[in-house]
Amino acid sequence: MGESADVSAVAVPAMPEAAERHDLLSWLTTTDHKRIGILYLLTSLAYFGVSGILSLMMRTQLARPNNTFLDAHQYAQLFTLHGTAMIFLFVAPFAFGLANFLIPLQIGAADMAFPRLNATSYWLFLFGGLVVFLGAATNEGAAASGWTAYPPLSEIRVSTGLGQDLWIVGVFLVSVATIVTSINFVTTVFIFRAPGMTMWRIPIFTWEMVATSLLVFMAFPSLAATLLLLFVDRHMGGHAFDPAYGGSPVLWDHLFWFFGHPEVYVMILPYFGVISEIVPVFSRKPIFGYTGLVLAAFAIAGLSMGVWAHHMFTTGVVNNPFFAFVSFLIAVPTGVKFFNWIATMWRGSISFETPMLFAIGFLLNFLIGGITGVMLASPPIDYQAHDSYFVVAHFHYVLGGGSLFAIFAALFFWWPKMFGVKLDETLGKWCFGLLFVGFNVTFLPMHFMGVMGMPRRVFTYDAGGPLPTLNLIATFGSYIMFAGVALYVVNAIVSARTRIPVGSDPWSANSLEWWTSSPPPEHNFESLPPIRSERPVYDARVARA
Amino acid sequence: MASNWLMFLAVAACVGVIVLGLILFPLVRWRRRKGDAEPPQFANNYPLEIAWTVIPLVMVGGLFVATYRAEARVDAVSDHPAAIVAVEAYRWGWTFAYRGGPTVGGASNGPASLGVAQGMPELVLPLGETTRIELWAADVDHGFWIPDFLFKRDAIPGQTTAFDLSPTKLGTFEGRCSAFCGLQHESMLFRVRVVTPGAFVAWEKART
Numbered sequence: 001m002g003e004s005a006d007v008s009a010v011a012v013p014a015m016p017e018a019a020e021r022h023d024l025l026s027w028l029t030t031t032d033h034k035r036i037g038i039l040y041l042l043t044s045l046a047y048f049g050v051s052g053i054l055s056l057m058m059r060t061q062l063a064r065p066n067n068t069f070l071d072a073h074q075y076a077q078l079f080t081l082h083g084t085a086m087i088f089l090f091v092a093p094f095a096f097g098l099a100n101f102l103i104p105l106q107i108g109a110a111d112m113a114f115p116r117l118n119a120t121s122y123w124l125f126l127f128g129g130l131v132v133f134l135g136a137a138t139n140e141g142a143a144a145s146g147w148t149a150y151p152p153l154s155e156i157r158v159s160t161g162l163g164q165d166l167w168i169v170g171v172f173l174v175s176v177a178t179i180v181t182s183i184n185f186v187t188t189v190f191i192f193r194a195p196g197m198t199m200w201r202i203p204i205f206t207w208e209m210v211a212t213s214l215l216v217f218m219a220f221p222s223l224a225a226t227l228l229l230l231f232v233d234r235h236m237g238g239h240a241f242d243p244a245y246g247g248s249p250v251l252w253d254h255l256f257w258f259f260g261h262p263e264v265y266v267m268i269l270p271y272f273g274v275i276s277e278i279v280p281v282f283s284r285k286p287i288f289g290y291t292g293l294v295l296a297a298f299a300i301a302g303l304s305m306g307v308w309a310h311h312m313f314t315t316g317v318v319n320n321p322f323f324a325f326v327s328f329l330i331a332v333p334t335g336v337k338f339f340n341w342i343a344t345m346w347r348g349s350i351s352f353e354t355p356m357l358f359a360i361g362f363l364l365n366f367l368i369g370g371i372t373g374v375m376l377a378s379p380p381i382d383y384q385a386h387d388s389y390f391v392v393a394h395f396h397y398v399l400g401g402g403s404l405f406a407i408f409a410a411l412f413f414w415w416p417k418m419f420g421v422k423l424d425e426t427l428g429k430w431c432f433g434l435l436f437v438g439f440n441v442t443f444l445p446m447h448f449m450g451v452m453g454m455p456r457r458v459f460t461y462d463a464g465g466p467l468p469t470l471n472l473i474a475t476f477g478s479y480i481m482f483a484g485v486a487l488y489v490v491n492a493i494v495s496a497r498t499r500i501p502v503g504s505d506p507w508s509a510n511s512l513e514w515w516t517s518s519p520p521p522e523h524n525f526e527s528l529p530p531i532r533s534e535r536p537v538y539d540a541r542v543a544r545a
Numbered sequence: 546m547a548s549n550w551l552m553f554l555a556v557a558a559c560v561g562v563i564v565l566g567l568i569l570f571p572l573v574r575w576r577r578r579k580g581d582a583e584p585p586q587f588a589n590n591y592p593l594e595i596a597w598t599v600i601p602l603v604m605v606g607g608l609f610v611a612t613y614r615a616e617a618r619v620d621a622v623s624d625h626p627a628a629i630v631a632v633e634a635y636r637w638g639w640t641f642a643y644r645g646g647p648t649v650g651g652a653s654n655g656p657a658s659l660g661v662a663q664g665m666p667e668l669v670l671p672l673g674e675t676t677r678i679e680l681w682a683a684d685v686d687h688g689f690w691i692p693d694f695l696f697k698r699d700a701i702p703g704q705t706t707a708f709d710l711s712p713t714k715l716g717t718f719e720g721r722c723s724a725f726c727g728l729q730h731e732s733m734l735f736r737v738r739v740v741t742p743g744a745f746v747a748w749e750k751a752r753t
Contacts, residue, residue, distance in 0.1 A: 243703020
């Protein structure tokens with residue numbers, strides 16, 4: 001931290017505090033945003049591990065036609081838990097963990113606005129997830145109606161088991177946690193910025209989290225209310241989704257997807273932020289088109305509130321052209337972001353450390369996911385692709401090839417800041433290689449399976465035709481991905497053992513979190529550099545040189 | 546509908562290849578070399594930024610017009626269909642009730658019968674004529690999907706949805722449920738047999 005002495009640093013008033021404790025009780029009772037952030041990250045990674053193993057079991061079942069590794073009921077529980085865990089317990093909460101750790105550091109604050117509310121949201125998230133998985137221990141097993149839980153399939157006369165109820169309660173708890181933590185993010189960014197940190201100087205990741213949080217405010221109350229309606233239907237004599245009493249299954253489709261499509265952007269906007277942080281650092285250039293990136297984030301967030309019924313093109317009861325048009329429009333701000341990242345690399349000095357490799361992997365995979373997204377926005381194409389493996393391929397290219405690759409980029413990029421040690425670069429590059437190859441081998445063939453007529457959520461398929469070969473290739477790819485993830489775990493353990501310390505700024509990065517020590521002290525900053533642009537740490541480096 | 550697929554695939558391939566090139570080119574051209582000085586620190590170019598907003602806007606406008614026309618063709622419902630079939634989807638089978646004609650259908654009997662023709666419910670359609678399908682579900686959501694026709698429609702309890710099928714090829718085609726509906730979802734199959742109009746009339750008479 002010697003770098004703070006020679007620039008005109010703004011001293012932060014010293015805080016009275018006891019020596020930092022590291023015992024278990026201090027972690028259980030913590031309200032420190034960095035620790036809550038790390039708890040969020042590790043918990044979401046644990047859910048990712050479990051959910052990933054579920055997907056390997058599914059791919060094993062599908063490796064051969066008419067396979068008997070799993071039966072239909074086991075398979076239905078697996079795809080329900082896999083989808084629920086990846087969406088509600090991994091991709092979104094990982095972003096919240098990252099935001100918890102990073103937002104106060106990026107804006108020069110000492111903590112989140114509401115530290116105890118912050119702890120509350122973490123514990124709600126942890127136990128909400130456990131409640132969902134608890135269903136597997138009940139007599140009739142876990143919920144088995146898919147992560148979308150369409151009634152009447154999820155109504156009590158069809159899904160009689162307790163697992164469906166635990167699913168409702170668990171996801172409800174997670175949705176409350178999500179709303180609460182988003183309130184915290186927005187308040188912190190609006191109120192707690194350091195002197196000089198105007199809104200137009202906050203890092204793009206923090207901007208993306210503001211847009212994400214506003215989306216959460218609009219979308220998640222709809223989810224919570226819908227889950228309650230289903231619970232009332234199941235146990236209190238309600239008929240919201242029961243056509244025999246004037247209810248409508250289509251009502252669920254509307255309410256669920258009014259949440260569900262903005263949720264897609266809740267799971268991708270934070271990772272657009274991650275990419276926007278990493279690409280400039282490894283190109284040695286400022287982010288290109290800062291204002292355009294921020295405006296594009298809000299354009300995406302706004303438009304995403306008006307596209308939910310593109311999940312309902314095949315119901316025959318929505319205005320398909322309207323929802324097709326708005327869905328097409330989202331491609332424009334998303335394209336703007338792509339061009340901004342390319343322009344950031346343009347005429348740069350690009351190096352290929354592991355975070356940058358994962359960021360490039362993100363660009364390549366998300367390009368495919370984005371293009372198939374535009375195709376699916378066309379109703380006549382959706383008439384074939386809907387509910388088929390084409391859609392499975394599409395959203396895995398967005399959330400697996402996109403978000404997951406950004407998650408690994410973030411892990412490798414901010415790991416030194418969180419734990420004070422760097423992950424091994426050689427192991428990291430192998431991890432990237434295995435994940436990139438494995439991912440594409442798994443999911444590229446699924447486009448073809450879907451167009452050939454393989455529906456999603458089937459536990460087996462018929463021999464004959466190209467489907468068995470394509471499925472075998474996909475299963476093979478999923479094992480390669482597993483090896484990549486395992487290598488990451490090895491890397492984390494090795495780095496913890498060797499403990500090669502890193503300085504405050506191992507990547508020559510730009511934003512404020514790289515000003516303080518790694519890991520940062522409990523109160524975050526001993527001092528702050530002058531904040532005159534969105535790159536205060538770069539400015540300080542130049543001033544020193 | 547196939548033409549809409551092909552057009553989108555062509556546009557997708559063009560955009561994909563161009564953007565792929567734009568991603569890969571700087572990675573090669575401006576990879577870091579020993580002794581690199583700090584690169585130019587430019588961060589804006591407003592004409593360029595406006596261009597890459599407006600050009601995609603025009604492109605998606607074009608895609609929308611094309612898709613709107615294609616959908617209008619696909620979703621058009623004739624006032625004078627040659628036949629009207631009420632289709633009921635249930636766990637786990639299909640009933641095809643021809644107006645003024647026979648009611649046929651059944652279940653394809655569980656996972657063991659995957660792909661087995663016996664007992665498979667059969668929807669018979671006249672070649673080159675329009676058949677209106679009035680679709681609904683008896684219990685939970687299902688999906689009526691004929692992959693070779695590039696078409697599906699959801700079957701939902703409590704509401705009926707109507708669409709036209711106008712097959713242009715003789716033969717038998719596989720149909721199946723597309724929306725997860727419970728444990729025998731994957732075996733909820735049916736068969737579509739397209740016959741000449743004369744054979745269709747004869748079939749209706751024989752079964753009524």
